[in-house]
Amino acid sequence: MLVIVESYQLCKYSKFLFQPLMCPVVVGKLHSYHQWASPMKNNVISFLLKRRSVVAKKMLPEEPAKEDLENIIACGLRVPDHSNVQPWRIVVLQGGAKRQFDEQVILKAAQADSKEPLSEAQQQLESQRMQRGGVVIAVLSTPVVPHKIPVWEQQLSAGAMCTNLLLAAQSLDYAAQWLTEWPAYHTDVISALGGNPGADQIAGFIHIGKKEQQPDERKRPATAEKVSWWKAPNS
Ligand SMILES: Cc1cc2nc3c(=O)[nH]c(=O)nc-3n(C[C@H](O)[C@H](O)[C@H](O)COP(=O)(O)O)c2cc1C
Numbered sequence: 001m002l003v004i005v006e007s008y009q010l011c012k013y014s015k016f017l018f019q020p021l022m023c024p025v026v027v028g029k030l031h032s033y034h035q036w037a038s039p040m041k042n043n044v045i046s047f048l049l050k051r052r053s054v055v056a057k058k059m060l061p062e063e064p065a066k067e068d069l070e071n072i073i074a075c076g077l078r079v080p081d082h083s084n085v086q087p088w089r090i091v092v093l094q095g096g097a098k099r100q101f102d103e104q105v106i107l108k109a110a111q112a113d114s115k116e117p118l119s120e121a122q123q124q125l126e127s128q129r130m131q132r133g134g135v136v137i138a139v140l141s142t143p144v145v146p147h148k149i150p151v152w153e154q155q156l157s158a159g160a161m162c163t164n165l166l167l168a169a170q171s172l173d174y175a176a177q178w179l180t181e182w183p184a185y186h187t188d189v190i191s192a193l194g195g196n197p198g199a200d201q202i203a204g205f206i207h208i209g210k211k212e213q214q215p216d217e218r219k220r221p222a223t224a225e226k227v228s229w230w231k232a233p234n235s
Contacts, residue, residue, distance in 0.1 A: 047171050052215045054175030056132040059209030063094065063134035068172050072208070073137070075168035079161040087143045087154035088161050088203070091193045093136040102130050105192040106183055113186075129183065133175065133209030137165055140195045141203045158203040165206045175211040178204045 064072065069092075076090060093101050110126040111118055118126065130136045141158035143151045162178050169176035180202065183189040187197035195202070 048167070051167065051170045052218065053166070053170070053177045054209075054211055054215050056177050056179060056207040056209070058212060058215075059133045059175035059177070059207065060212055061131055061134050062210035064169070064172070064174055064208055068169075068174070069094075069135060069208075072165055072168040072172070076137070076139070076161050076165040079157055079164050081157045082149045082153050083147075085144050085147060085149050085154055085157070087141065087149075088158040089140040089142050089194065090161075091138040091140065093130050093138065094134075098130045098136060101192070102127050105189055106130065109183065109186045109188045112188070129181070130205070130207075133177075133207040135208050137206040137208070138193050139165070139203040139206065140190070140193055141201045142195065143199065145199070155201070155203070158201075162204040162206060169206065169208045173211065174208050176206060176208045178206055180204055 063069075073090060073092070079088075081087070106129050107118075107123065107126045110122065114122075139158055139162050141155050143154040145151060147154070166176050166178050184202035184205065190197045190200055190202060193202070
């Protein structure tokens with residue numbers, strides 16, 4: 001019998017999970033919420049059925065390991081992309097660059113938009129916005145126009161890239177959250193990331209840090225609420 005272990009361990013020990021019948025080994029620490037694996041399930045399905053985001057304000061500002069970050073980014077770059085247009089860019093905010101981005105871009109843009117001087121609380125919030133986690137991966141949607149692939153599909157690819165990055169980080173047991181917040185819609189922020197505010201958009205900021213505790217489950221829709229099986233009108 002095989003026990004499913006925490007998601008990062010699923011990845012580390014995936015070779016065992018791909019051979020569930022041959023490997024009756026219990027790996028790693030167990031918690032009550034872990035389920036018994038069905039041989040029909042693979043480790044990706046098990047992970048996707050349980051993964052959760054950890055909100056940025058609850059993550060610890062610890063950077064992912066270099067190799068993990070490289071793998072997370074590589075997973076982002078393997079996103080589905082109709083006709084290989086590559087209509088996206090990734091900008092990583094890491095180390096001192098996070099603070100500089102907050103001070104030189106976020107805080108300035110917030111101040112410029114405010115009719116009144118920012119309160120101390122607002123200044124505190126904006127000067128830390130990109131420093132809640134250990135690293136922020138900004139994803140720019142940069143559609144190629146004109147192109148035979150509709151802009152909508154190119155934008156979907158940028159959104160899917162955010163999903164890939166998020167899932168990759170969460171599968172390695174990092175705290176991760178996809179945020180837009182007001183900076184995603186600010187032209188100065190888009191410019192500072194190398195985008196063209198007239199054409200490009202920020203699909204998301206993927207905040208990645210260290211998990212302090214497991215997040216609670218979130219209410220998910222029942223299948224019947226959102227899914228139907230199409231039937232021909234005359235059937
Ligand atoms: C495009 C996009 C933008 C989002 N922006 C925000 C945001 O600005 N603030 C926020 O609290 N949650 C935002 N979220 C939601 C969270 O990232 C996350 O999906 C939600 O907390 C549910 O967590 P889950 O990943 O465990 O389902 C956004 C989600 C998406 C897809």
